[in-house]
Structure formats: structure tokens, C-alpha cells
Amino acid sequence: MLLSEAPAQITLKNILVATDFSPGSDTALRSVLPIAEKFHSTVHILHVIHAAAFGSVSLEPETQRQLRENARQQLHTLETVVGVVPHRTWLREGDIWKVIEDLVRSEQVDLIVVGCSGKSDVKKFFLGSVADEILRSATCPVLAVGPHVRSESDPERLTQLLYVTSLWEESHSGLHLAISLAVRNRARLMVLHVVEQDERNGADREWLKSYRGILRNLLPASAGDLAAEPVLRVEVTRRASARILQVADEISANMIVMDLRPEEAWATHLRDKVYEIISGANCPVLTLRTVREQQEDQH
Numbered sequence: 001m002l003l004s005e006a007p008a009q010i011t012l013k014n015i016l017v018a019t020d021f022s023p024g025s026d027t028a029l030r031s032v033l034p035i036a037e038k039f040h041s042t043v044h045i046l047h048v049i050h051a052a053a054f055g056s057v058s059l060e061p062e063t064q065r066q067l068r069e070n071a072r073q074q075l076h077t078l079e080t081v082v083g084v085v086p087h088r089t090w091l092r093e094g095d096i097w098k099v100i101e102d103l104v105r106s107e108q109v110d111l112i113v114v115g116c117s118g119k120s121d122v123k124k125f126f127l128g129s130v131a132d133e134i135l136r137s138a139t140c141p142v143l144a145v146g147p148h149v150r151s152e153s154d155p156e157r158l159t160q161l162l163y164v165t166s167l168w169e170e171s172h173s174g175l176h177l178a179i180s181l182a183v184r185n186r187a188r189l190m191v192l193h194v195v196e197q198d199e200r201n202g203a204d205r206e207w208l209k210s211y212r213g214i215l216r217n218l219l220p221a222s223a224g225d226l227a228a229e230p231v232l233r234v235e236v237t238r239r240a241s242a243r244i245l246q247v248a249d250e251i252s253a254n255m256i257v258m259d260l261r262p263e264e265a266w267a268t269h270l271r272d273k274v275y276e277i278i279s280g281a282n283c284p285v286l287t288l289r290t291v292r293e294q295q296e297d298q299h
Contacts, residue, residue: 010180012039017113018046018100018130021074024115028145029081031284032113034158035143036085038184043087044107045078047071048096097133104140113143116278135274141177141288146278158185162253164192164244165218167211171259172218174288178257179222179230187254189223189230191215192247194240208234241276248281257286 015036019025029045036043049071068091075089092099103109114131135142163178175191182189193211211234223230237243248256256277278285 010177012036012041012110014044014107014109015041015111015113016044016046016100016103016107016109018048018096018134019078019115021047021071022115024145024147026078026081026115027149028113028115028143028284029078031145031149032111032143033082033085034185035111035181038181041086041110043082043085044090044103044109045075045082045087046090046092046100046103047075048099049091049093050096096130097137100130100134101137104138109140111141111143112138113145115145116147135287139289141174141286143284143286144278145284146281148280148282149284150282158182158187158254160188160190160251160253161255161257162190162192162244162248162251163257164194165215165259167193167214171290173290174257174259174286175218176220176222177286177288178255179220179226181255181257182230183222183225183227186227188228188251189226190233190247190251190253191218191230192233192235192244194243195234195236196238196240197236198238208236241273241280244277245280248283253283255283255286256281258288260287260289 012035015032017025017029017032019029029043032043035041049067071091075091079087079089090103092103100112104112112134114134116131131144135144158181161178161182163175165172165175178189181187193215195211212232215232215234219230233247235243235247244256247253258274258277260274274285274287
């Protein structure tokens with residue numbers, strides 16, 4: 001489990017925010033601005049007019065023109081939200097994921113941001129949605145902003161990050177990114193592992209101590225740059241998602257960071273956990289697909 005070799009310095013030069021102009025998308029944009037400022041990133045704000053908007057119904061040319069013009073005006077409004085942070089706006093037409101994928105490639109995007117608000121049942125919202133496809137397919141990190149992340153919350157500082165690991169991941173790139181974010185913001189970091197079993201069976205102190213030792217061995221040399229020593233925590237519960245959310249609330253986490261495993265990363269049971277965490281979290285959730293899975297995609 002020891003990470004003997006740290007990856008290259010993490011950079012976020014280009015951040016892509018996919019917007020449909022909903023309140024959830026607005027919250028997502030605001031949530032990522034502190035990260036963009038710390039990493040000196042360029043924020044790319046993308047709106048895609050889906051092909052179905054023109055193709056499903058025969059629209060008059062004037063109606064099509066007005067649709068495009070309304071989108072341009074709303075993109076211009078979002079520029080006032082971004083302020084002095086370097087940014088570009090993009091208006092495209094076509095299949096939404098295909099447009100996102102092309103822009104990620106052409107602009108060398110390091111992070112995709114998507115709002116997942118506006119539905120009472122986020123699991124149903126995800127299934128077959130653009131957000132679901134982004135989380136399943138993107139090879140760069142994805143910041144998902146769920147329905148309980150408040151747009152009025154103060155986004156100026158990241159003070160507490162929570163990195164969640166199952167200890168089964170092929171890599172722990174999320175930990176390196178969480179540390180990088182914590183260092184740049186002088187934030188506290190908690191590393192959490194949840195053991196899924198009946199709580200009544202408990203766990204003796206030595207057993208939990210061994211797990212904390214494994215977590216300690218995951219820490220790369222860059223953890224020495226943190227303003228405070230990271231907290232290592234092991235929990236035992238039958239409902240991992242609920243306990244993760246409970247811990248996040250307990251420590252007032254500003255962000256949850258998770259790696260997605262290859263092979264099982266989108267098996268139904270684990271996919272549901274990701275949905276539950278995003279839908280229930282009061283803070284954004286940053287997910288990264290593991291190195292092995294990314295390499296398989298490249299092949």
C-alpha cells in the first residue's frame with residue numbers, strides 16, 4: 001500500500017464547467033472559483049445546445065437564432081460571476097458528451113465541473129444523464145456539485161478536506177490532489193477508511209490501529225508540506241455512504257475527494273454509493289478514476 005513514488009506536480013491549468021444555466025450549474029461554477037484562483041487556472045464555461053433542440057422539432061430559423069442569442073447572453077452573465085479569474089466561454093451545438101470530450105482534448109482540460117442539482121431523486125437524475133456519462137467516461141478529475149451544496153455558502157476558502165479510500169484502489173491520485181489542495185489553501189486534511197460490517201461486531205483497538213497504519217503508509221512525502229498533520233480515521237458501519245456523509249458534516253468538510261476503482265468502479269453497488277454521497281453531501285465531491293483504468297482507456 002505504500003506510495004513510494006509521488007506523481008508529477010499536480011496542475012490544473014484548464015478547468016471546464018459544463019452549464020445548462022440551471023441554479024445547480026451556477027453553484028458548480030461558484031464552487032470551483034477558489035480552486036481556479038489557487039491554481040491560476042483558466043475556466044472554460046461551456047454550454048451545448050443539444051442536437052435534439054433543433055432536430056426533434058422543425059424550428060423556424062428565427063427561433064433557432066433566438067435560442068442561440070439567449071444562450072450567448074446567459075454565458076455573458078456568467079462571465080460577471082467569474083470576475084477576474086481568466087476564462088473563456090464556449091457555445092456549441094451537438095451531442096453534449098461528444099462536445100465535452102472534444103473540448104477536453106483540444107484545450108487539455110485538467111478538471112471537469114458539473115452541477116447535479118434540481119432533482120429530488122439524484123439517482124434517477126444521473127441514470128442516462130450527461131452527468132452520469134461525464135463521471136463514467138472522463139479520464140480527468142470530475143467535481144460534482146450536488147443538490148445540497150448551497151450557492152450562498154462562502155466559497156472563498158477551503159479549510160477542511162476529506163479524502164475517502166476503500167484501500168482497494170489501484171492508485172491514490174485523489175490523495176495527492178487532496179494534499180495539493182490542502183497545501184495551497186493551508187487546509188486541514190482527514191483521510192478516512194470505512195469498514196463495511198455490522199457495527200455490533202465492533203473492532204478491537206489493535207485491528208483499528210493496523211488500519212490506521214495502512215493509511216499512514218499511503219501518505220506521500222508531499223504530506224509534509226501540510227499546515228497540520230493529517231487526521232487518519234477508520235470507521236466501522238453497515239452503511240458506508242451514510243457514515244462518510246456523517247463524518248463530512250462533523251468536520252465541516254468543504255470538499256470530499258474519492259478515487260474510482262477500475263473494473264468495479266461502476267458496478268451497481270458502488271455506483272449507487274457514489275450517487276448517494278454526491279446527492280447527500282453539503283459540499284462538492286471530487287472524483288478521480290484510478291491510473292490503471294485510465295491506462296486501459298488509452299490502450
